[in-house]
Amino acid sequence: MPALKWGLIGASDIAATRVIAAIHATGAEVAGVVSGSPERARDFAASHGLPRNTADLDELLDWDIDAVYISSANALHFDQAVRALRAGKHVLCEKPLALGASQAEAMVTLAEETGLVLAANHHLPGSPLHVKARELVAAGAIGTVLSAKVAHAVLLPERLRGWRLGQGIPGSGVIMDITCHDASVLNPLLGAPVAVTALAVRQAGWNTGGQEDAAMTVIRYENDGQAPVLAQTHDSFTVGYAETSLEVHGTDGTIQIIDAMTQDTKGQLILTTGDGTRSVDVDCSEDLYVIGLRAFTAAVEGTGVPAATGRDGLMALKVALAAQESAISGRTVHIN
Structure with missing residues (x-):
């Protein structure tokens, strides 16, 4: 299977300090980033050598990407994950998956119905x-x-x-x-x-x-x-x-x-x-984070499971x- 192509939803500290490097360590590539602030998206992309940036989530979801990593404000996780899943993208979402259990349950159900991987970026279970x-x-x-x-x-x-x-x-x-x-x-x-x-x-x-x-x-x-x-x-x-x-x-x-x-x-x-x-x-x-990204990749390829599945994230x-x-x-x- 070709290396995964990722889109970043959120120009966050955790993406900058941990996840971009972990994605690259698995042999995957980052296509670009979306942020609610056009200036922040542009500056973040420039700082991390990302080829594209946007302030429009729909634009990012139209890129040639396989998966998204969500590290935006917690209140945005649910809507962004649902939109990504409906666009056919696998989702690795920062904790908490959502602000309420019913929202997180809906995310898990949607991923199961669409046959896509939803995982929570809990770094410790894979330690x-x-x-x-x-x-x-x-x-x-x-x-x-x-x-x-x-x-x-x-x-x-x-x-x-x-x-x-x-x-x-x-x-x-x-x-x-x-x-x-x-x-x-x-x-x-x-x-x-x-x-x-x-x-x-x-x-x-x-x-x-x-x-x-x-x-x-x-x-x-x-x-x-x-x-x-x-x-x-x-x-x-x-x-x-x-x-x-x-x-x-x-x-x-x-x-x-x-x-x-x-x-x-x-x-x-x-x-x-x-x-x-x-x-x-x-x-x-x-x-x-490399361990977690490798497990996520294996789940997408059908050869493994995430270190923390969507349901694991729901229970946490x-x-x-x-x-x-x-x-x-x-x-x-x-x-x-």
Whole structure:
């Protein structure tokens, strides 16, 4: 199959710093970019050597492209993805897929009906560290899983302290930005999320946007015939001196991943059982976005599946939405 031709929807920081390079690393090409601002589209294309730019989405969808990468404002994801799918383009969409579960469900259904690939650009599920953790759990290395804990507290870079902290901006806040990523890791590891309890606060003195920048959640998971599993997450934009981590506790052991949740993780996986504690070799040398783009390409070619499918993105969104609702209402929120 010829190399994929991509169109970029959104002249974003993540496209500039991560995804364009990952697309090129898979041997694909980027045909150009669309942005709501003609000037931004032009400047972005010039900065990254893209041959075309436009402010008209329909024009981009008429180009000779196979797939689109959507990294526009969160409120635009649903409409842009639907238009791309209806135009016959495969879609890789930044999280969250949409602002509501019903919209994300409609995106997934449309992709299935049209036979096109829809994937969420969650970079963590494809990480070799998390793949290995899922393999160990599936093999019974720690017995029956009882609980999990995610530490995903980081310091938000100054260049990103814009819309993410703006109160009233759709999709802003630490829950939609980070807890959503946690769920993309926990869901395929633990099963079906059924209830979420969360608290969220504003901590940073530099956070003048008014949106919460730190949150803790407890998620209940259930699987038929097994005891419920509890997962705890700590997500923050305010912590500058801590490593991220994931722990999974079972009846016969514990998996601990140090430096587990960042974009450039060089983490270490440690397995502790009755036989002692040992480090499990995992090759973390490859860029996570290259892994994700390669998996997406394989899905388009019919030889694989995305690292995070559209349905995976939907379920991660449901957890984040439930956490957001719980933080506001002060109640446990059940997931349908």
